[in-house]
Amino acid sequence: xxxxxxxxxxxxxxxxxxxxxxxxxxxxxxxxxxxxxxxxxxxxxxxxxxxxxxxxxxxxxxxxxxxxxxxxxxxxxxxxxxxxxxxxxxxxxxxxxxxxxxxxxxxxxxxxxxxxxxxxxxxxxxxxxxxxxxxxxxxxxxxxxxxxxxxxxxxxxxxxxxxxxxxxxxxxxxxxxxxxxxxxxxxxxxxxxxxxxxxxxxxxxxxxxxxxxxxxxxxxxxxxxxxxxxxxxxxxxxxxxxxxxxxxxxxxxxxxxxxxxxxxxxxxxxxxxxxxxxxxxxxxxxxxxxxxxxxxxxxxxxxxxxxxxxxxxxxxxxxxxxxxxxxxxxxxxxxxxxxxxxxxxxxxxxxxxxxxxxxxxxxxxxxxxxxxxxxxxxxxxxxxxxxxxxxxxxxxxxxxxxxxxxxxxxxxxxxxxxxxxxxxxxxxxxxxxxxxxxxxxxxxxxxxxxxxxxxxxxxxxxxxxxxxxxxxxxxxxxxxxxxxxxxxxxxxxxxxxxxxxxxxxxxxxxxxxxxxxxxxxxxxxxxxxxxxxxxxxxxxxxxxxxxxxxxxxxxxxxxxxxxxxxxxxxxxxxxxxxxxxxxxxxxxxxxxxxxxxxxxxxxxxxxxxxxxxxxxxxxxxxxxxxxxxxxxxxxxxxxxxxxxxxxxxxxxxxxxxxxxxxxxxxxxxxxxxxxxxxxxxxxxxxxxxxxxxxxxxxxxxxxxxxxxxxxxxxxxxxxxxxxxxxx
Numbered sequence: 001x002x003x004x005x006x007x008x009x010x011x012x013x014x015x016x017x018x019x020x021x022x023x024x025x026x027x028x029x030x031x032x033x034x035x036x037x038x039x040x041x042x043x044x045x046x047x048x049x050x051x052x053x054x055x056x057x058x059x060x061x062x063x064x065x066x067x068x069x070x071x072x073x074x075x076x077x078x079x080x081x082x083x084x085x086x087x088x089x090x091x092x093x094x095x096x097x098x099x100x101x102x103x104x105x106x107x108x109x110x111x112x113x114x115x116x117x118x119x120x121x122x123x124x125x126x127x128x129x130x131x132x133x134x135x136x137x138x139x140x141x142x143x144x145x146x147x148x149x150x151x152x153x154x155x156x157x158x159x160x161x162x163x164x165x166x167x168x169x170x171x172x173x174x175x176x177x178x179x180x181x182x183x184x185x186x187x188x189x190x191x192x193x194x195x196x197x198x199x200x201x202x203x204x205x206x207x208x209x210x211x212x213x214x215x216x217x218x219x220x221x222x223x224x225x226x227x228x229x230x231x232x233x234x235x236x237x238x239x240x241x242x243x244x245x246x247x248x249x250x251x252x253x254x255x256x257x258x259x260x261x262x263x264x265x266x267x268x269x270x271x272x273x274x275x276x277x278x279x280x281x282x283x284x285x286x287x288x289x290x291x292x293x294x295x296x297x298x299x300x301x302x303x304x305x306x307x308x309x310x311x312x313x314x315x316x317x318x319x320x321x322x323x324x325x326x327x328x329x330x331x332x333x334x335x336x337x338x339x340x341x342x343x344x345x346x347x348x349x350x351x352x353x354x355x356x357x358x359x360x361x362x363x364x365x366x367x368x369x370x371x372x373x374x375x376x377x378x379x380x381x382x383x384x385x386x387x388x389x390x391x392x393x394x395x396x397x398x399x400x401x402x403x404x405x406x407x408x409x410x411x412x413x414x415x416x417x418x419x420x421x422x423x424x425x426x427x428x429x430x431x432x433x434x435x436x437x438x439x440x441x442x443x444x445x446x447x448x449x450x451x452x453x454x455x456x457x458x459x460x461x462x463x464x465x466x467x468x469x470x471x472x473x474x475x476x477x478x479x480x481x482x483x484x485x486x487x488x489x490x491x492x493x494x495x496x497x498x499x500x501x502x503x504x505x506x507x508x509x510x511x512x513x514x515x516x517x518x519x520x521x522x523x524x525x526x527x528x529x530x531x532x533x534x535x536x537x538x539x540x541x542x543x544x545x546x547x548x549x550x551x552x553x554x555x556x557x558x559x560x561x562x563x564x565x566x567x568x569x570x571x572x573x574x575x576x577x578x579x580x581x582x583x584x585x586x587x588x589x590x591x592x593x594x595x596x597x598x599x600x601x602x603x604x605x606x607x608x609x610x611x612x613x614x615x616x617x618x619x620x621x622x623x624x625x626x627x628x629x630x631x632x633x634x635x636x637x638x639x640x641x642x643x644x645x646x647x648x649x650x651x652x653x654x655x656x657x658x659x660x661x662x663x664x665x666x667x668x669x670x671x672x673x674x675x676x677x678x679x680x681x682x683x684x685x686x687x688x689x690x691x692x693x694x695x696x697x698x699x700x701x702x703x704x705x706x707x708x709x710x711x712x713x714x715x716x717x718x719x720x721x722x723x724x725x726x727x
Contacts, residue, residue, distance in 0.1 A: 001041070004056040004123060005164040005172070005203050007188055008131070011050070011156035015254030017137060018047035018220065021155070024135055025054050032126045037063045038119055044204075046218045048257045049308075050192070053218060055204040059123075059165075063116030072108035075099055082108065120165050124177045127163060131179045145181050152180025162188050164202055172202050190214025191258055193309055215258040215310075224253040230261035231289060231304045238263070240302060241294040245283065252287055256308035262315040264288075264323045268301045270330040273337045274418055275299045278330065280408040285329045286322055336403035344423050345398035345416070352397070360470040362517035367462065368397055370513050374458035377509070382457070382499050384450035385428070392432035392455045395420060399433070413437045428452070439492050440485070442569075446496040457493055457501070460486040462514070464558075465507050468551045469514045473558070487562040494589045495566075503559060504587035507552040548587075556587055563589070567596065575725045576600055582720035591668060598670035599719050607678035614684035615721040618708040621693060625705055633705040641703040646683070646690045653683040654710045661717040673718045684711060 006029070013021065022045035030043050033056065041058025072085035082094060089110035091097065100109040132152060139153040152158065163184035166172030177184050187198045188211070195214035201207040208218050217223045228242075228249060235242045253259070270278060275298065279290045282303050289304040303326065307318050352364035361367065375393035379386040399405050399416035416433030428451040435452035436459050438444055447456055464486050467473065474483050494501055548556070560581040564574040580586060580595045602608040626632055642648045660676035693704045715721045 001058045001060055002119065002165055002167045002172070003203055004054070004059055004175070005162060005201065005207055006054040006056075006127065007160075007162035007207070008052045008154075008158060009050060009160045009162070009188055010052075010154060010158045013047065013049055013052070013155050013254075015049070015251045017155060018049075018052075018254045019250075021052055021134075021136070022047040022054075022220075025052050025130070028130045028134070029054055029126060030056060032130065033059065033123075036122050036126070037066075037116065038122060047220055047254070048216060048218060048223075049255060050257065051188070051218075053207075059119055062118045063122060065116050066114040068112050068114065070110040070112070071100075072097065072110060074104075075106040075108065085110070120173060120175055123163070123165060123175050127161075127175065127184075128177050128179050143181075152182075154180070158182050160185065160187060160189070162186060162201060162207075166203075168203065191216050191309075194258065217258060220250075220253050223256065223259055224249050227253060227259045227261060227306055230259070231306075234261055234263055235291050235302075235304065238302070239294075240291045240300055242304060243279065243290045243292055243299075245289060248283055248287065248289065252306045255287065256306055258308060258310070260307040260310055260315065262305050262307055262319050263291075264303050264305060264319040264326070266301050266303065266323060266326050266330055270334060271299065271301060273330075273334050274415075276411055276414055277333050277337060277404060277408070280411060281329045281333045282326055284408065286326055288322065288326070333404070333407070336407060340402040340404055340415070340419060341422055345395045345419055348398045348401045349394070351401055356521075358466070358470075358521075360472075360518055360521055361466045361514070362521040364397065364400075366517040366520065367466075368394065370462050370466075370510070370517065371396070371455070371458045373513060374462055374510055375454045378454040378457055378501075378506075379450070381501060382450045382453045382497070384454045388426055388428050388451045389432075389454040391425070392429040392436070392451055393458055395425070395429065396433045396436045396455055396459070432456075439489050442488070446492050448497060453493055453497055453499065457490060457499075460490050460493075461503075461506060461510065464490070464555060465510045465551070466514050466517075468507075468555050468558075469511060469518060473554075483558075484562060487559055488566060491559065491563055491566055491589060495593060498590055500588060500590055502587050503589065504548045504552045504556050504585075507555055508549050511549060511551060552587075556581070559589070563592070567593070572596060572600060573725075575723060576603075576719070579719040579721065579723040582723050583716060594668070595670050595718065598674050601671075602674035602678070602718075603724070605678070607681045608674070609726075611677060611681045611684065611715070612721055612724060612726065614681070614688065615711055615715050617688060618684075618711045619722050622705060622708050622712065625694070633702060633709050635706060635709075637703045637706040637710065641700055642707075643700070644691050646686045647704065647707060650680075650683040650687045651707060651710070653680055654707075654714045658714045658717060661714070665717055670718065677715060677718060680711070680714065 006025075008025075026043050026045035030040065033040055038059050040056050043054065043056045046053040070089050072089070073081045085108065086092065086094065086097075089097070089112060091110055094108070097108045097110045099106050101107075131154075134154070136153070136155045139155055140157075141151050141153060142157040145151050158180060159182070161179060161182055161184045163175035163177065164172040164186055165175050174186055175184055186200055186202070188201055188207070189196060189198055190211060191214055195216075197214075199210050199214055201210060211218055217226065228244070231242050275290075278299055282288045282290055286305065290299055291302040291304060292299050305319065305322050307315055309318075311318055349365065349368070352368060355364045356362070357364045357367045372390050372393040375389040376386050378384075379389035396413075396416060399412055399419060402415055402419065404415050405412045413434045413436065417430045420430035420433050421427075428449055431449060432447075432452040432455045435447040435449070436455040438456060439446050447453055463481065464483060467481055467483055472481065479485075490503070493499065560577055564577045567577060568574055576596045576599050577592075579599065580592050586592055603612060622633060637651060639651070642651055657676050657680050661673040664670070664672035664676060691704065693701065693708065695701050695704075712721070
């Protein structure tokens, strides 16, 4: 079957847009092909700085013929209705339709056959539609045509379009169309400087081979691999080691069509500043890779750059130009660093009083004060020194006001550690300045030092509590304040370090502090500082033996959702998280996970599966009968009304199981609690096998329903079985 080769050749496409644009082109074109009935075998998309390319293999020569049946009015219907039906079907006579019978009688049915169009004609209509509606993040118009209605918007001026269609065994044809005044053809162009002449192409393999000769590597993955291999070889040959950078590699591969790897150097005096500043300077300003000494793991005064041309002088001029720029940028970075060292971190803090963190949550100074108080409270819980935790919390945001972080925001936290160490702070305090942002993602390291744990938890819990207090929660895919990441960070900090922390209680303890900042922020928004609002009222709901505010309950639900995500990646069932969180007062994440683990193991056993089925059966009967009777069958059953041996044994077994399970739970021995519950299984089975619940005797029926409720209540010692799927 025929293949399609499509290329849009333009001025330079920004590297950050290329991968997305290639995928968009593939999806938009192939979706329209399928919608038109042209089901293909495979598609590949490529991008270079000057072209977007799509190859679609195995497209049918033409669309399939389509047969449509349109049901009309009943036989014998008014002539006006029949005439309207014929017009809608594109027919002129009733003789052109057939009569079809169904349950309601005989109906006219119009059968029309639509011949499929040649695929090349369909493609000629599809591609201009895709081009005119292409979703570039930013686009432009150019030339005289830009003022005309319907002018093409493209990321950069479009020069040519290749559109070839045909089978491998024959010469392909040009797919004829016009986009913004640019006509499709069979001509592309090679490297801008080394091979700019026009090139006639036919299909993908021919296209790739000819562009290779013309100094263009079409596949971005291949360009990236060439860069990585050549850079490693070059650095290894000189006794160095390349510092790999996946993000930078992808970006550089999008900046060149013919990668040429070169090495440059800078003055050794710049090695006196931290390696991360050197790397950020060279990476951000010149898109170059840094090099380290494998013996010391420290950076050397070398760097690797990637040129887009094979220069006649071997790249000497290119390297010299890059060295000049890097020397100037490193001079600036060294000046920033040296300047920062002249001011102590705590001396920067007063400026935070004039920087608003959020209009409803006050200034950065108020936020820091909240973190200090919270870190001091958390320090004994996590085994940290209170004074060190409070000192670290006080200093942890100070580097945001430094020159280096202003230039390289990605170094926040890290520079705080460097500056804290330089001014002689305790090592735990210095490391907490860096680590309090962690973990930043699922693969990031979790701090293990107690001081770092205290400050990291304080930072994340403050931001979560704050935005919950002002009702700025994540919605759908929107999470502008990274609250999901903060919640996952709390979960990982707590679980990895086995921190016994009552999240709900902590949130309620911190809420008044947050509301105080909120009130102060509100006051500042009123003329003369007069506050006209009313005091905050924390509405509480009591669950079990614990009371939580509405904000805390809602935030706990959010943690439950995040915990599901975390545990699902580890193979745990999400319904078990719901079953445990549904119990009263569950805000200790370590205990929750231990319950979930024990519950999961229990439900994998026959006893667990059967008890779950019995409990669900009891719950279903209760739900139906309680709804019918408009009452709740709670409270202990009357022992005098227990008649059959099976219900007496079940009542006795429930009492024993509850006692044993409650004792085990109080010892935090959830495995033993599950074992205690498993002893109910034969008695529940026997009860349902021998005892009739809905008997005529109302008192006896009510008593047996209360006994079913006892089954439900007994299992709640370990989990709410009604939340568990299956059974």
